[in-house]
Structure formats: C-alpha cells, structure tokens
Amino acid sequence: MALNKIVLFYGFTPVPDPEAVRLWQRALCEKLGLRGRILISKDGINATVGGDIRDLKQYLKTTREYAGFKGIAVKWSDGTGDDFPRLSVKARAEIVSFGAPGELRVDENGVIGGGTHLKPEELHELVAAKESAGEEVVFFDGRNAFEARIGRFKNAIVPDVATTHDFIAELDSGKYDALKDKPVVTYCTGGIRCEVLSSLMVNRGFKEVYQIDGGIVRYGETFKDQGLWEGSLYVFDKRMHLEFSDEAATVGRCIRCESPTSKFENCSNPSCRNLNLYCAGCSADPATLHCPQGCAA
DSSP states (O other), rough: OEEEEEEEEEEEEEOOOOHHHHHHHHHHHHHHHEEEEEHHHTEEEEEEEEEEEHHHHHHHHHHHTTTTTTTOEEEEEEEOOSSSEEEEEOOOOOOOOOOOOOTTEETTTEEETTTTEEEEHOOOHHHHHHTTTTTOOEEEEOOGGGGGGSSEEEEEEEOOOOSGGGHHHHHTTTTTTTTTSSSEEOOOOSSSSHHHHHHHHHTTTOSEEEEEETHHHHHHHHHHHHHSSOOOEEEEEOOOOSSTTTOOOOBOOTTTTBBOOOEEESSSSSTOOOEEEEOOHHHHSSTTTTTOOOOOO
C-alpha cells in the first residue's frame, strides 16, 4: 500500500543554466510519477512535490546530486496522493516573485545580506532576552495578508499586501520606518519568502532583522500550539490549511456571519470565484457562499 507524502524545500545557490535544470527536474518527476510545483531561477530552486514516499526519497537523493542542492533542508507532511492536479516545472527570473530579481544576491552559502537565522528555540531565547532588556520583538508577517486571517504570531504586524509583488512598495511607503531600529522577526510558511524579504529590509535600513529557520512549519512542529503561534496555517495545496495540534485556536471569521472558521472557499459566482473565509453553514448554500458586498467587477 502506497504511503503518500508531500515534500517542501528550497535552496538559494547560483544556477548557471536554469533551463537545463528545469528540463532535468521535469524528466525526473515524470519518471517517478510525482506531481507538484517546482520553480528554478538563476538564484536556486523552490519545490513542493507530492507522491509515494519511496519515489520522493529517490527524487530527493537524485536532486541532491546537483552540487548546489546538496545541502537542502527538507520538510515533510502527510499527503493524499491527489494533492496536486498536475506537475508544473518552470524557469523564472525569481523563485519568489517579489519583483526585484536584480536586488537579491546569492552565493553557494545562500542569500547574501539577509536576516539572522533563528531556530525555533532560539526565537524564544531572543524574545526573552529582549523583554528582560525592556525591548519589544516585532513579528513581521512575510505572507499575503489573507493567509494571516487564519493564523499568525501573537501581536504580529500583517502588511497590507495581496501578492508578494506588493512588498516592495509597502516597504518603501514609510509605514514601517519606526521599526528600523527595533528587533524584527520576519516569518512565512516554510521560510523561503523571508530569505528574500529579510534581505530587502536590510537593504532599506532595518538594522536588526531575523528570520525563522524553516518558517512557521518548523516552528509549529517544534512547539505545536504551546508557543507564540496562534491559529491555523494556510497551505498551497488541496488541504488549504493545517493545524499543529488539536489545541489550535480558530482565529478566522466567516466573511458573512463572523462565525469562527479556518476554511477558505471560492465565491459561488462563476465569474467571481473570489477566495474568502466561510463557515460550514454559509458555505453549504450557493446563496450564502457569495461575496456579501457584491462581487468585484
């Protein structure tokens, strides 16, 4: 009987020929019957792939034979075997689309000039040390704002961004200039967006920037719901969200009736399909599974 898993990883390293790596990765996944999303750029690789665990282990073994990917750290989660509709392998200017491909610098050790990496335990040590010194650690969400509706770090700042591309303008707006002299911890799902975001913040004068090794996923694996995280984690596959324990708080609210929920649904209007939070009751009827203020044109 197949044991299905999902593997997520990224690696920042110079890739001289992204198209050649793209073709190799596609052929490898097709041979092993894997599906998911893989992005390659001159700066590295970003992959989320699902399938039988034996095939995934062979995929990782072969991928690590590429010199720059040898040391990639991998995060595993349970899969169903039907988590991704297809295989998508693309070469892009960026493996995270901030719209600043010329600003990011990488070498064989990863991103140059990014935030200081913290293991989950080290994050708690930092918070405790700063509090004892009378300083506040600021948590800065590196995800799209809608993801934070169902889960975030306590008292985190959630930038008003709909896409990753919006972060540049958001940082340059001056909204967060007061944070430039404070300790700031960036966080995101698996850590990759913060690799880039933290370097963008450092480039803009933020003096003390940190990022969590392995992102929210690694933190949740370590502390479950007994730490500084509250709620559910939005994920980009058919699961849509996951909880780290049975004690997870439900912080999301239905867009129609304000009932607690962590479930995103598409608007029932075929010409809209806007993604929003709906409770089980409101999502059960097309008349209520509908944008309450009317669908955007």
